Amino acid sequence: MTSSPDLIHELRASRPSAPVELRSRIRAIAVEQERTDSTALWAGRRFPVRRGMLVAVPAAAALALASAGVLGLARSDSPQAVGRDAAEKATLSAAAPETAPGALDTSGTRAQTPTPTADERAQKASATLTVEVKDSDAVSRAAQSALDLTRTLGGFVVSSSVATGDTGSASITVRVPVDKVQEAIAGLSGLGRIVSQNVTIEDRQESIDAFVRQSRSLRAQIALVTARLESETLDAETRARLEARLKNLKTDLLVARRSLGTLRAEARMSTIQLTVVTPEALGAVAPPSRIDRTIDEALNVLAWEGVVALGILIVLAPFALVAGAVWLGHRLYRRHEEDRLLAT
């Protein structure tokens, strides 16, 4: 009778050994392997896929983070420059429709503040300025300084409204001589941080010239009509008609002179609208620090990287699923086949 321990003992005792011929053949293979190894350039070097993934995945993540950091740092410029650029762009776009054809419309920083190129031509210059000061007290001081500056430059105040309190603000409209406008803008800009600035210059010379020509023509016609009325013997009807015409000509001349006066007044004095606000009144939050902006930009870049990665994943997912299903099916088939083969 054979028991399990006996059977196991017998199985182990009859453990087969490879024949001598086979051993010699395997030794020859081993010798060949060692000879090849000693001459192979990449002998003993392995690049396992799993280990490679362990390195590649963190490396890709680190690269994504690093690129986000670098781009974030590169895109985070100084807050003043960013704010000013944005404000100027907004002002330019807002001012564009108001600009007359042929007029010069410029805006810029204090150093680049344009001046009306008056020369001999009559031009109308107007400016709109918004400056930000730190608090309500500063608003009052700035408003007073603006009024003082206007008077110093020979101008006058058209309107002034100053509100103090938690959110102080001031709105001042002044007129200054056109040849002092550059100085006025520079002085008013220095009252605080420029939030927006818009300078518009419109040419008035053509209109003035036209009114001058019209006035001359009217005066000549008036002189002619007056001479006829004084020198000739006229019938009552003709005299009445000429007198009526003379009256109309004088009226037209008066209108033309008034318009000319208005145009010349506009060309002599420039209008400047100044708004002084506090950050609270402006509704603006404190400009973010460079670190905050860097983080924001980096997060934006990371978000975009995530979007790209997600897009790739969405595109590849169906293929991966199909490949996985094929692989699983093949594996199951092989397992079934192996079981069948080994059942014999």
Add this chain to the structure above:
Amino acid sequence: MHAVTIDAPRPHIATTPSFAAVAEELLDDVYGYLLYLTKNWAVAEDLTGETFEAAFKKWRRFDPGRGTPRAWLLAIARSTALDWFRSDARRRKREERAGSAEQRAEIDAFGESFSAELAESLQALSAGEREVVALRIVLDLDGEETARLLGISVTAVSTRLSRALSKLEERMRDHDVVA
């Protein structure tokens, strides 16, 4: 159930040994495994040669961190044997379709190291049963290592081994009675 007492597994080789050393040490294991699987010493010899040739080509990719050289070699041997089983099955089908009356002389022999009773009893087992006997009893692989190699659970390994030993024991008992 059988009370199977198995010696502790051999200590694994920690560092990458030379291919020659591995071949020298594990040749008998591979040959024995293939002999159990194919129950044919001639085929086992051929497949052992093929196994080491394949191992020779793949040796640079062997990663000692992922398993022992023995488990690696036995996996190659198993794959080689399965290929042989497939081609043998196709050959048999072809012969059946051709209606060949000539029966090929099967050399189902385990060799001289086996007693006639044991060899005959092993013939009665399926290849899968012989395989698990070879791995667990003859080569002393533990349950987990065997399960990993066969791609089945440890429980399935135990069940298959128990069934194989029962059948083997029964066959051996029959021989004893006859004797």
